[in-house]
Amino acid sequence: MGLCKCPKRRVTNQFCFEHRVCVCENCMVTNHPICVVQSYLQWLQDSDYNSICELCSKELNVEDSIRLTCYHVFHWSCLDHFSRQLPPTTAPRGYTCPSCKSPLFPPSNLISPVADVLKEKLAGVNWARAGLGLPLLSEDREVKAVVNHVTTSTISSSSKSPNSTHSVVNVEDQGAFSRTGADGYQASSNRRIFQDVREVKPVVFDHDDDKYKRRPASELVKTWWRITFGGPSKVRGGRSIYKKYCMLGIILVLGVIVLMLIMSRLGRYTTENDPNFDIRNNPNIHVQHVQALD
Template identity: 35%
Template sequence: MGLCKCPKRKVTTLFCFEHAVNVCEHCIVVNHPKCIIQSYIRWLHDSEYKPNCGLCNGPLESEECVRLICYHVYHWRCLNNSVYEQIGKRTTDDLPDFKCPDCNKLILPQDKVVSPVAAALREKLLTVNWARSGLGLPEIMNEEEFKPNSELPLQHLKKNSPPMQASKLRDDVVLHVDENMFPTSRPEETAQFPRRVGHGSSNSKLLLVEEDESKYRRRYSIFAIPRWLKSIGSKVCSLKRNPWKIITVLIALFVLWLLFSLTGSSSHELNETNLT
């Protein structure tokens, strides 16, 4: 027995196995509609659980669920299919007592049972005729329809189905790709296209692209050296054609050397006078 964490702060014996917290029935309906809920004492004896439907063994999160008054939770689709299998060709006057597949308690809540879980269950049961007949209510025309268990939702099939292997793909699916659809690009951009696995022709084309790329890079590096030397030679030739530039540079260097020498000698003489 513990205290619920919700604002109602009710004392409860129910325990959420998934979140490991005490919960009241109000919290179960609002915050834990698909969690495994049982007594706290049962959790102390065995805390292991599987968040799966007890009828199809699929994850509870994959479909809409309904919780019985015994707190067992099932897929709403699976529970209806199970009940219709029990009904068979029986008439409404000869319906069996629908019971929970796990604990054999009655699915239909009695009138004296008043709780948030029972209210949510009654609201869901009013949408199907088998439950309305058991509760003494007239049948409805727009009954909720359900597909057989074999027709699971697409999302559930994707989770349980193994991934498709590349070896099982048809050859014509890959061979019918039109390579003219790709725009013309430089060799270094062409090598960035993904590989196509399983065909020798595509691999050979990719190798040719990589080989062309390496040749292009080598050719570019070989041609870059003569261009660099040629640019240096052109600058030297321009200086030879105009000798006044050379004379001006030499005069400027001489003036700088003279200034540095004069400043160095003057500083040396000042140091000697200070020492004397």
């Protein structure tokens, strides 16, 4: 268990493998949309990770991706193609995560930012609307997954002319394309829902990285003083001021007593072997040795 670094400071058990910080579900949606996130215990057992889609083995940042409620991330086009391969009569329980085989559709009573984004994404395709209990869409209203792959064919030499050049571009049916130059085409999708933000915000310095380091005695004293009397900018009442002065007086008296004891001990050590302080060497003092009688 740990605290997320967001201002809400939520208690969470999920850990971002890429940034090595605890994250809540709100941060997964906003700041870590395509990061590898699993439990902190799994990170302790094995911290290795691959930021790829397990269905196509490509990087997650090359296409629009979606996170399931089990926190595994896949390309939306790959997940859509994978789910469309199942028979139309497949029950909602038959749609599972390709990685961990957990249910793909979130429960209706689940309150989760990740589940809300997933439901909005799944609501655009008919195979998922049936599992969510929603009415089916018409073919023209159904959202098709956009795949960022463009294949070009060779130019036919029979159709060439000296003054004009023609190129044949074979594209997939899911995307629409607009002309940008003499020989180039730019891909653009007609409709997208919850496109991931690819620029992840930089994570600030984690001040809890050294919380298990051994601290010097001076820092322990400062911590005790801050807990006892509060910070310097804290507004204190009259009772707190009297308490402060009383504590300072007690510390001063104890310091004087300790100093006197130290000086007395040091003075005794310096005069113990000094012949000038031996009474036997003083001519004005006569010491008579009396032998004990049997």
